[in-house]
Amino acid sequence: MSPGGFASGGDVTGVHPAWLPPEAMRPIGARTVSVHGDGLDTVRAEVRQACDRHGGAVVAGGADLVLTLSGVDTGPDGFVVSRDGVVTTVAAEDPAGLLYGLFHVARVGEAAFGAPHPPGTHRPAHGRRMLDHWDNVDVHPVMGQVERGYSGGSLFWDGGALRADLTRVTAYARLLAACGVNAVTVNNVNVHATETLLLTDRLADIATIADLLRPYHIRMHLAVNFAAPVADLGTADPLDARVQAWWATATDGVYAAIPDFGGYVVKADSEGQPGPYGYGRDHADGANALAAALAPHGGVVHWRAFVYDHRQDWRDRTTDRARAAYEHFAPLDGRFLGNVIVQVKHGPIDFQVREPVSPLIAAMPATDVAVEVQVTQEYTGQQRHVCYLAPMWSEVLRTIRTAGPVGVSNAGDDPFWTGHPLAQANLYAFGRLAWAPDLDPREVLDEWIGLTFPGTPDVVGETLHAVMDDSWRTYEDYTAPLGVGFMVRPGHHYGPDVDGYEYTPWGTYHFADRDGVGVDRTCATGTGFTGQYPPVLARLYESVHDCPDELLLFFHHVPYGHVLHDGGTVIQHIYDTHFAGADAVAAMRDRWAALPADLVGPAFAARVADLLDEQVRGAAEWRDQITAYFFRKSGVRDAHGRRIP
Numbered sequence: 001m002s003p004g005g006f007a008s009g010g011d012v013t014g015v016h017p018a019w020l021p022p023e024a025m026r027p028i029g030a031r032t033v034s035v036h037g038d039g040l041d042t043v044r045a046e047v048r049q050a051c052d053r054h055g056g057a058v059v060a061g062g063a064d065l066v067l068t069l070s071g072v073d074t075g076p077d078g079f080v081v082s083r084d085g086v087v088t089t090v091a092a093e094d095p096a097g098l099l100y101g102l103f104h105v106a107r108v109g110e111a112a113f114g115a116p117h118p119p120g121t122h123r124p125a126h127g128r129r130m131l132d133h134w135d136n137v138d139v140h141p142v143m144g145q146v147e148r149g150y151s152g153g154s155l156f157w158d159g160g161a162l163r164a165d166l167t168r169v170t171a172y173a174r175l176l177a178a179c180g181v182n183a184v185t186v187n188n189v190n191v192h193a194t195e196t197l198l199l200t201d202r203l204a205d206i207a208t209i210a211d212l213l214r215p216y217h218i219r220m221h222l223a224v225n226f227a228a229p230v231a232d233l234g235t236a237d238p239l240d241a242r243v244q245a246w247w248a249t250a251t252d253g254v255y256a257a258i259p260d261f262g263g264y265v266v267k268a269d270s271e272g273q274p275g276p277y278g279y280g281r282d283h284a285d286g287a288n289a290l291a292a293a294l295a296p297h298g299g300v301v302h303w304r305a306f307v308y309d310h311r312q313d314w315r316d317r318t319t320d321r322a323r324a325a326y327e328h329f330a331p332l333d334g335r336f337l338g339n340v341i342v343q344v345k346h347g348p349i350d351f352q353v354r355e356p357v358s359p360l361i362a363a364m365p366a367t368d369v370a371v372e373v374q375v376t377q378e379y380t381g382q383q384r385h386v387c388y389l390a391p392m393w394s395e396v397l398r399t400i401r402t403a404g405p406v407g408v409s410n411a412g413d414d415p416f417w418t419g420h421p422l423a424q425a426n427l428y429a430f431g432r433l434a435w436a437p438d439l440d441p442r443e444v445l446d447e448w449i450g451l452t453f454p455g456t457p458d459v460v461g462e463t464l465h466a467v468m469d470d471s472w473r474t475y476e477d478y479t480a481p482l483g484v485g486f487m488v489r490p491g492h493h494y495g496p497d498v499d500g501y502e503y504t505p506w507g508t509y510h511f512a513d514r515d516g517v518g519v520d521r522t523c524a525t526g527t528g529f530t531g532q533y534p535p536v537l538a539r540l541y542e543s544v545h546d547c548p549d550e551l552l553l554f555f556h557h558v559p560y561g562h563v564l565h566d567g568g569t570v571i572q573h574i575y576d577t578h579f580a581g582a583d584a585v586a587a588m589r590d591r592w593a594a595l596p597a598d599l600v601g602p603a604f605a606a607r608v609a610d611l612l613d614e615q616v617r618g619a620a621e622w623r624d625q626i627t628a629y630f631f632r633k634s635g636v637r638d639a640h641g642r643r644i645p
C-alpha cells in the first residue's frame with residue numbers, strides 16, 4: 001500500500017495511524033467472517049469496518065474466518081488459532097482474547113488463510129502489560145505538559161484540563177491493544193498539586209478516559225501522591241489508622257466511578273516526592289497502606305524502587321547511586337502484601353544506554369517485581385535519534401521472569417504519535433515483548449513494518465532494517481563507551497557534556513583522570529556494588545579480567561591502556577567506537593535518502609530525513625566532545641591518526 005493508507009487517515013483525520021492502518025485489515029476484511037459470543041462489540045466493529053472497506057461480509061455461518069468465544073483453555077487474554085482447510089478459526093475464553101486473536105490474524109496476514117494447521121495456542125507471558133505516562137495535567141514550568149516527552153503534548157491533558165477532543169485516546173487504545181498492552185497510567189509519577197486531585201475532586205476526568213480504554217480491554221491505573229491525605233488529616237503516616245481509613249474511602253470512591261480500575265502507581269521518597277521515610281516508616285509500611293485499601297476491589301499497587309540520594313556529595317567516594325534501590329528494598333522482601341508489585345528500573349541507575357541488570361530484581365523472591373523500561377527516549381536520543389530499543393529490552397526481559405514489564409510511554413499528540421516516526425516501533429515492540437519476551441527483536445520489527453506499510457515492496461523493509469536493527473548499539477557507540485553513562489547535558493539530558501554531572505549532587509559517573517576512567521564498584525577496592533549480585537554474576541563483575549567489555553567501566557576503574565577482550569586498549573576503543581558510530585549514522589542517513597519517499601508517504605519520509613540530519617549533527621558532536629575530552633585527559637594519540645579537535 002501505499003502511503004494512501006496514511007493519506008486516508010485511518011480513524012483520525014490528519015494523524016498517521018501507525019500500525020494497523022485500514023489497509024492492514026485487508027486479510028480479514030476481504031473475506032467472509034462470522035463472530036460468535038457476547039461482549040464482542042469491539043471485535044464486531046473492527047470486522048464490520050474492515051469488511052466495509054475491503055469488500056468482505058459479516059455472515060452468520062459458513063465463513064472463511066470464524067471468531068468464537070468458547071470453552072478453550074487458554075487463560076485470560078489467550079486465544080487458539082486453527083485452520084482446517086477452508087476455514088480459519090480463532091477461539092478464546094474471554095472477549096479480550098478474541099480481540100487479541102483478531103489482531104493476530106491481521107499481523108499474520110494471508111498466512112492465516114494458507115495451509116491447514118492444528119490448533120496453536122497463544123498466551124501472554126504476563127497478565128499485566130503496562131504503560132506509564134509521565135503526563136502532567138497542568139503544564140509544568142520546567143517539564144512541560146509531558147515530563148521527558150518528545151512527542152508533542154499529552155493525549156489526555158491540555159493545559160490543566162482533560163482534552164476536549166479525546167478521539168485520539170480511542171485510536172491509541174486500539175494501537176495498544178494491537179500490540180498487547182492492557183494497562184495504562186495517565187498521569188506523571190511526579191504527582192503535583194493538580195494531579196493529586198485526580199484521585200478525589202477530578203475523578204470524573206479519569207473515569208472518562210477509562211471509558212475510552214475499556215472497549216480495548218485496557219485498565220486504567222493512576223499515579224498517586226503518597227502525601228494526598230495530608231490536606232485532610234495533616235499527616236500521611238501509613239501506620240496511622242486515620243490515614244488508612246482515608247485511603248480506603250478514597251479508593252472506594254475510585255471503584256464506584258471505575259469498577260475495573262487497576263490500581264495505584266507510587267513514586268515515594270524519590271527526587272523530592274513525599275514518602276514513608278518522612279514518618280519514620282519504611283517502604284513496606286507505605287505500600288501496604290495503599291495495598292490494603294485496594295485489596296477488597298482486586299486492585300494492585302505498583303510501588304517504585306527508584307529511591308536514591310539525589311543530594312550526595314561528589315567528594316564522598318563511598319556513596320554509589322547504583323547500590324541504592326537494593327539497599328532500600330531487598331531487606332523488605334517478604335513484608336509486602338500480596339497485591340504490592342515493586343517496580344524496579346531495569347538497570348541499577350536510570351535508564352542509561354548500557355547498564356547491567358538491576359541486582360534488586362533477583363533479590364526479592366518473596367515479592368512480585370515488575371521491570372520498568374523507558375520507551376520514551378530520555379537518555380537514548382529523545383526521539384530525535386533513531387534508537388530501536390527492543391534488542392536492549394529483550395536482553396533483560398527474556399532472561400528474567402517477573403510480574404510483568406512496565407514501559408514509560410513515548411506517545412503524544414504528535415501526528416506521528418511518537419515525534420520520530422521510527423520511534424513508533426519502540427512502542428509496538430514494548431507491547432509485543434511484554435506479551436512474548438522471547439520474540440526476536442528483528443522479527444518484531446518485521447511485524448511493525450508489515451503492519452505499518454502493508455503491501456509495500458521489499459525495499460521498504462530492507463531500508464528500515466538497515467537503519468534500525470543496530471541503531472541501539474550505534475547510539476551506544478557514540479555516547480556511552482564500555483558502560484559509562486550520564487555524560488549528558490544536565491537538566492534536559494540531550495547532547496554531550498562529559499563532566500555535566502560529575503561534580504553534582506546527583507551522582508558521579510566516570511571518575512576520569514589523567515591515568516584512567518571508570519567507577520570502581522568492586523567489593524575488593526570499590527563501592528561493593530558487585531556484592532549485591534548472586535554469586536555467579538558477582539564473581540563475573542568483580543573480576544576486571546572476566547567482566548564483559550561493554551560493562552567494564554561500569555564496574556572498574558582502569559588505566560587507558562587496559563587491554564580489552566578484543567585486544568584493543570580502552571582509549572583506542574573510545575576513539576574507534578565514536579568515529580564508527582558517527583560514520584554509521586551518516587550511512588543511515590544515506591540509506592534513508594535512497595528510499596523513494598512515496599513508498600512510505602512524503603510526510604513520513606521527510607520527517608525521518610530531517611531527524612536523521614539532526615542525528616548526523618548530534619553524533620558528530622558526541623564524537624568530537626568525547627574523543628577530545630579523553631585525548632586531553634590521557635594524552636594518548638589515536639592510533640589511526642584521525643582528527644581529534
Ligand code: GCV
Pocket residue numbers: 134147148189190267306350378
Ligand atoms: C518522572 C529520571 C527522569 C525524571 C523521572 C525519574 C523517574 O530521573 O529524569 O524525569 O521523573 O527518572 O523515573 O521517576
